[in-house]
Amino acid sequence: MQQTARTVVIHENGGPEVLRIEDRPIGDPGPGEVRIRHHACGLNFIDVYQRSGLYPMDLPHALGMEAAGVIEAVGEGVTHLTSGQRAAYAAGPSGAYSEARVMPAAQVCPLPESISFRMAAAMMLKGMTVEYLFNRTTPLRRGDTVLFHAAAGGVGLIACQWAKSEGITLIGTAGTDEKCSLAQFNGATHCINYRTEDFVQRVAEITGGKGVDVVMDSIGADTFEGSLNCLKPLGMMISFGNASGPVPPVDLGMLAQRGSLKITRPTLFTHISDHAVCQAMARRLFGKVEGREVKIHVDQEFPLDQVADAHRALEARQTTGSTILLP
Incomplete structure (x- = not known):
């Protein structure tokens, strides 16, 4: 039986009301891909821009650019990740608002045991953004x-x-x-x-x-x-x-x-398009967190089926720190 995963999808651009949850099939990873089971997903303004149409996408399309979880399977040629390994990412294509997905492996990063899934889902996109702002721009x-x-x-x-x-x-x-x-x-x-x-x-x-x-x-x-x-x-x-x-x-x-x-x-996605640079940026971020120079604030959590409420809170500037979605 083919696996499915609850996934947030938009069929048209608009407000939070266009966000739908659908059961989508997920298969096995192909060459250069992994299948990851998400434990937490990040919420970011880029998701709002894609939902509204400010950043156009072909529709229908899944949303979300950031998550953390466990690798379930790896495709041919993937050497930096293994099945059963903890991992996190901020990368395209969008589709992170989901229970699980198959995606390119190059920008998925091994996650240290000392960093929780919730923390990782809250920090990858935002933290690597700060890394390039202060160190690469x-x-x-x-x-x-x-x-x-x-x-x-x-x-x-x-x-x-x-x-x-x-x-x-x-x-x-x-x-x-x-x-x-x-x-x-x-x-x-x-x-x-x-x-x-x-x-x-x-x-x-x-x-x-x-x-x-x-x-x-x-x-x-x-x-x-x-x-x-x-x-x-x-x-x-x-x-x-x-x-x-x-x-x-x-x-x-x-x-x-x-x-x-x-x-x-600049954009984060230009910086992380190179596999080695992406992994180095993530390691620098993890080092800041593990060294207690940076604490990640997870100030809001929403179940995945309340994703529209999460978007409303973010757009109304009612949030502080990071917001995550729990599949």
Whole structure:
């Protein structure tokens, strides 16, 4: 009898109401593939972008880019994983919102015994995002200053701790005083409540008018202009998300006018497309967690059949830290 797995699928783009749970067949892995049984699945804004249509996909399509579990079977040519091994990933194609799946093995990473499935499902995409932001996008040195938006979110809380562990001053922003306190507790040097303060003005005060070396902005349209105004001459703007909508077209001339600024729009999936790089990024992340330099906050858990409620909470900015789904 062919195995099936409960899987979250969309047949059309729209709000959380388009999310459906279906029993989908899963077979044996082919060459370069594994079959993994999920114990926990991660929730990320990229899932919202795919559901809404901001990031188009051929439909119908399963959702989810991150999970942790146990390898059930390995295909020909897979040498870094074995059947029965604990593993975790943040990788395409989407389909992680499921009990089990067959997928390419290259970006699936062996999971240390010291890291739980829940923690791993909450940290792979967000943690490796922080790894490339701080280590692979632009040179950052001890003593540099970074402005990080959404500092109390899943990526943000990891970034606060990562910055502190590497001697980098992190100025965060968040939408409530409670979230600001959470960011500072996790290592942010300063945190600005953007609902009650002008973050551009406050950054100028904190830096003595000099501005910051780097801005890391996952918000998009709402913060883009202000983020540029926070940079010092020759500063780097890293736009890595669109939580408030996509950034409008940019006049490159304004970068010159504001002090020869630099701008980039990276993605995690470009960085991890190389198997060796992906595995090295995961090992660095695991080392930060095992060394207690970074603690992963799993602040919300939802059963898989409540995935629509999880999406609503994420979009309403009612969450802190990471959110996971339990199959």
